[in-house]
Amino acid sequence: MDLWQLTASEAGARMADGTLSSEAYTRACLARILEREPAVKAWAHLDAEGALSQARACDREPRRSPLHGLPVGLKDVIRTKDLPTTFNSPIYAGHHANEDAHSVAVLRALGAVVLGKTQTLEFACGGQFPQTCNPWDLSRTPGGSSSGSGAAVADGMVPLALGTQTGGSTIRPAAFCGVYGMKPTWGRIPFDGIKSFAPHLDTVGLFARSVDDLRLLLHAYALHDLPAPVVPGWRELRLGICRTPHWDEAEPQAHSAFEATLGRLRGAGVSLIELPWAPEFADINRWQDDIMQDGGRSAFWPEMLLEPDRLHADFKAKLQNHLGLTPERMRSSLDSVARCRMAFEQSMTDVDAVLGLSAPGVAPLGLQTQGMATFNRLWTALQVPCITMPALWSVEGLPMGLQLTHRRYEDHRLLEVAASLAPLLDLRKNPWN
Amino acid sequence: MDLWQLTASEAGARMADGTLSSEAYTRACLARILEREPAVKAWAHLDAEGALSQARACDREPRRSPLHGLPVGLKDVIRTKDLPTTFNSPIYAGHHANEDAHSVAVLRALGAVVLGKTQTLEFACGGQFPQTCNPWDLSRTPGGSSSGSGAAVADGMVPLALGTQTGGSTIRPAAFCGVYGMKPTWGRIPFDGIKSFAPHLDTVGLFARSVDDLRLLLHAYALHDLPAPVVPGWRELRLGICRTPHWDEAEPQAHSAFEATLGRLRGAGVSLIELPWAPEFADINRWQDDIMQDGGRSAFWPEMLLEPDRLHADFKAKLQNHLGLTPERMRSSLDSVARCRMAFEQSMTDVDAVLGLSAPGVAPLGLQTQGMATFNRLWTALQVPCITMPALWSVEGLPMGLQLTHRRYEDHRLLEVAASLAPLLDLRKNPWN
Numbered sequence: 001m002d003l004w005q006l007t008a009s010e011a012g013a014r015m016a017d018g019t020l021s022s023e024a025y026t027r028a029c030l031a032r033i034l035e036r037e038p039a040v041k042a043w044a045h046l047d048a049e050g051a052l053s054q055a056r057a058c059d060r061e062p063r064r065s066p067l068h069g070l071p072v073g074l075k076d077v078i079r080t081k082d083l084p085t086t087f088n089s090p091i092y093a094g095h096h097a098n099e100d101a102h103s104v105a106v107l108r109a110l111g112a113v114v115l116g117k118t119q120t121l122e123f124a125c126g127g128q129f130p131q132t133c134n135p136w137d138l139s140r141t142p143g144g145s146s147s148g149s150g151a152a153v154a155d156g157m158v159p160l161a162l163g164t165q166t167g168g169s170t171i172r173p174a175a176f177c178g179v180y181g182m183k184p185t186w187g188r189i190p191f192d193g194i195k196s197f198a199p200h201l202d203t204v205g206l207f208a209r210s211v212d213d214l215r216l217l218l219h220a221y222a223l224h225d226l227p228a229p230v231v232p233g234w235r236e237l238r239l240g241i242c243r244t245p246h247w248d249e250a251e252p253q254a255h256s257a258f259e260a261t262l263g264r265l266r267g268a269g270v271s272l273i274e275l276p277w278a279p280e281f282a283d284i285n286r287w288q289d290d291i292m293q294d295g296g297r298s299a300f301w302p303e304m305l306l307e308p309d310r311l312h313a314d315f316k317a318k319l320q321n322h323l324g325l326t327p328e329r330m331r332s333s334l335d336s337v338a339r340c341r342m343a344f345e346q347s348m349t350d351v352d353a354v355l356g357l358s359a360p361g362v363a364p365l366g367l368q369t370q371g372m373a374t375f376n377r378l379w380t381a382l383q384v385p386c387i388t389m390p391a392l393w394s395v396e397g398l399p400m401g402l403q404l405t406h407r408r409y410e411d412h413r414l415l416e417v418a419a420s421l422a423p424l425l426d427l428r429k430n431p432w433n
Numbered sequence: 434m435d436l437w438q439l440t441a442s443e444a445g446a447r448m449a450d451g452t453l454s455s456e457a458y459t460r461a462c463l464a465r466i467l468e469r470e471p472a473v474k475a476w477a478h479l480d481a482e483g484a485l486s487q488a489r490a491c492d493r494e495p496r497r498s499p500l501h502g503l504p505v506g507l508k509d510v511i512r513t514k515d516l517p518t519t520f521n522s523p524i525y526a527g528h529h530a531n532e533d534a535h536s537v538a539v540l541r542a543l544g545a546v547v548l549g550k551t552q553t554l555e556f557a558c559g560g561q562f563p564q565t566c567n568p569w570d571l572s573r574t575p576g577g578s579s580s581g582s583g584a585a586v587a588d589g590m591v592p593l594a595l596g597t598q599t600g601g602s603t604i605r606p607a608a609f610c611g612v613y614g615m616k617p618t619w620g621r622i623p624f625d626g627i628k629s630f631a632p633h634l635d636t637v638g639l640f641a642r643s644v645d646d647l648r649l650l651l652h653a654y655a656l657h658d659l660p661a662p663v664v665p666g667w668r669e670l671r672l673g674i675c676r677t678p679h680w681d682e683a684e685p686q687a688h689s690a691f692e693a694t695l696g697r698l699r700g701a702g703v704s705l706i707e708l709p710w711a712p713e714f715a716d717i718n719r720w721q722d723d724i725m726q727d728g729g730r731s732a733f734w735p736e737m738l739l740e741p742d743r744l745h746a747d748f749k750a751k752l753q754n755h756l757g758l759t760p761e762r763m764r765s766s767l768d769s770v771a772r773c774r775m776a777f778e779q780s781m782t783d784v785d786a787v788l789g790l791s792a793p794g795v796a797p798l799g800l801q802t803q804g805m806a807t808f809n810r811l812w813t814a815l816q817v818p819c820i821t822m823p824a825l826w827s828v829e830g831l832p833m834g835l836q837l838t839h840r841r842y843e844d845h846r847l848l849e850v851a852a853s854l855a856p857l858l859d860l861r862k863n864p865w866n
Contacts, residue, residue, distance in 0.1 A: 050811065074566050079532075096530070096531070097510075097532055098530065098531040098532075099530055099531075100735075102629075102731075102732075102734075102735055105735035105738075105739070106734055106735050106738065107736060109738035109739050110738065186632075187632040187633060187728070187731075188731060189731065190629045190632060190728075190731050190732055191629070191632065192627075192629040192732075193626075194627065196535075196623045196624070196625040197480035198621060199620040199624065199632075200620060207777040221731070222731070222734055222736070222752075224729070225759075225760070244695050270526075295620070295623075297655070298535075298620075298621060298622065298654070299535075299623055299625075301539055301654070301655055302533075302535055302542060305539065305542035305543065306538070306539075306542050319655075323538065326658075326842075327658070327840065327841070327842035327843050327846075330841065330842045331778065331840060331841055331842060334841070335771075335774075337773050338768075338775070340770075340772075341768075342768050342771070345764065378786070395535065407762060407764060408760070408763065408764055408767070409759075409760030409763045410760050413760075419581075
């Protein structure tokens with residue numbers, strides 16, 4: 001087994017017992033990137049020398065945290081003080097911020113090694129697509145908008161990465177790439193230092209290859225509860241099944257993989273409870289879209305004023321209020337979502353988490369799409385935590401993702417439910433095998 | 434009349450007809466600052482030469498917008514690419530960002546002249562107080578946390594300024610300083626580039642000396658509706674009266690000034706409707722506090738990791754969850770606020786705006802207080818737009834502020850209601866008279 005195949009937790013354990021250096025692990029990740037990047041194109045900016053220099057500094061220092069010495073990738077809408085931050089926008093070509101975003105400052109303070117910036121859909125919103133390919137099938141999108149973070153973690157280039165989610169931009173690429181992804185409760189990791197798109201929705205997202213690695217990040221951001229939530233083993237779990245609106249828009253193979261997984265869970269003795277999904281939730285994706293498009297009415301205003309010729313028509317349409325959003329409609333959409341949020345959380349008081357689809361199926365063919373966020377938008381609007389686990393696979397061996405959700409602020413509990421279910425649901429494979 | 438006494442709209446009109454240069458107006462503001470700053474201490478960072486150079490550049494260019502050539506002050510939690518951004522924190526002494534916050538980039542793109550950074554409570558949250566004095570009485574606080582923006586606009590140092598509001602940090606200092614202040618609907622001016630404190634609440638705030646000047650800023654941020662809302666003259670207005678929770682905590686002189694104003698409005702023929710304030714709203718300020726303190730559990734985490742010795746105990750307490758907030762309590766507080774929001778907006782469907790107090794009375798004595806946000810927290814939690822007008826004055830001639838509120842997204846309508854009422858309610862005086 002090559003070093004780059006280690007998860008962050010595995011590598012961290014070896015670093016803690018002195019059998020692995022940060023430099024060696026970082027060097028292995030860089031070698032993997034050197035080999036695979038021409039095919040996968042996951043990175044917007046890499047600084048191999050800078051990363052190795054950070055790693056060597058880590059090796060000289062006492063360990064600051066379990067993240068000490070571990071490499072991370074950062075979606076290129078997240079500002080960094082050393083590497084460029086360009087949002088995949090021609091307006092920001094060569095741009096350098098001189099401050100780390102909150103989410104980066106925390107990781108760096110805990111000793112993480114910033115490996116580079118990962119590819120993104122322009123402004124995590126629209127416009128220019130990245131050229132990143134799905135490591136499972138290079139002719140397919142890895143999903144987006146956190147395309148590079150999903151692909152790089154899946155392909156063994158880096159064990160951990162940050163993304164963002166405003167529609168489905170973390171859970172979808174994690175699902176399409178067969179890795180773990182987590183969208184924490186809205187607002188719990190400050191968005192400070194990240195280009196915003198729609199403030200009601202914008203959330204920092206986490207990518208990793210194991211539940212243990214997600215836990216590393218959750219603790220890094222101090223999102224764990226004290227005392228830790230008590231989560232029973234999978235035999236005692238009660239899971240809600242949530243066939244969300246647009247369920248029939250998923251591919252038949254997603255449906256059949258989902259039902260097969262339910263059968264497997266039932267067979268193992270897990271209690272499954274069908275949650276009613278009230279008819280008044282039917283329009284929630286449309287309300288989410290109103291809220292998201294409304295964000296776009298403000299988000300790109302400075303770029304419109306300063307660089308209209310280099311601003312993609314996608315953003316101009318949003319600035320021109322192409323949906324014709326009115327104050328009444330915005331209040332109605334926001335309040336409808338708020339009512340759904342209360343109803344959803346009420347509906348799941350008797351279960352330990354809720355299971356659903358992460359994506360409508362496998363990653364679509366081509367790079368001028370990022371797939372649909374149909375099964376993500378509603379959860380983003382609800383601001384609840386979501387984790388996608390690599391539990392559903394197509395017959396041809398492509399990942400689809402199973403989504404677990406919970407109430408707001410139950411990030412830690414949701415993670416421990418995922419950990420409890422991992423013996424049954426972690427069917428992660430690696431594209432390099 | 435000295436040039437620095439002109440409002441932004443007045444100065445802008447003279448610039449448009451060629452009778453005033455940006456340089457002359459900027460120079461007049463700088464001269465006023467030179468004279469008054471030793472007493473008022475409104476500024477954290479000033480760059481007179483830089484401002485004059487921007488002004489001269491404006492004078493050479495065609496006018497880009499109605500803001501062209503007009504000086505603005507920026508609260509020092511808002512990042513700027515030229516001036517330092519130090520958050521009144523010893524951790525950031527001498528710190529320079531190299532990017533403008535969204536809210537600054539817009540003003541600069543429209544031709545505004547960035548005069549300097551105004552004093553703030555540390556991180557707009559707690560810790561170290563600014564030394565800024567109230568221009569009406571130097572022994573009193575100007576209010577906070579946007580202390581410098583309120584004092585500088587009131588004292589004729591700059592016609593326009595930006596602040597922020599998470600509790601009462603814009604409306605309160607504007608009220609205590611006798612100027613106009615506006616907290617727009619949450620999220621409509623992106624917070625991108627401003628140090629965040631509590632993401633559900635953080636809002637960019639506007640300071641000015643007239644309704645016309647507030648309108649300049651509203652249009653600059655493209656918050657105006659098309660077509661513009663039709664607002665009748667004051668004779669046809671119907672105003673709701675909202676005696677919010679904690680009404681009895683206001684000073685007797687605030688109560689009597691408020692009642693006298695109602696009498697004056699009634700006498701002028703304005704229809705006044707008492708809005709019921711449901712008993713279930715009683716705890717809204719406590720819910721707002723939960724949401725605000727919860728933000729503090731994350732906001733200062735990088736500083737805690739990097740510079741614990743220079744982080745004030747105030748922030749450490751928040752990081753340690755001094756309120757013992759649980760997931761259940763957070764959901765309860767957030768949902769309670771969401772229900773109040775719907776109920777409030779429903780209650781005012783028949784009125785053109787809602788009147789209430791901006792502050793519990795006049796600015797308190799001393800600089801180790803910023804006064805209470807009792808009459809602001811609820812509106813911040815509701816995310817609705819608020820404007821404070823200089824309509825209430827104490828018998829000794831100190832300003833108190835009358836607050837107008839509306840439904841979310843009715844920023845433009847609220848502003849035009851304030852404009853319609855200005856002939857009756859604009860009792861603005863200047864501290865220099």
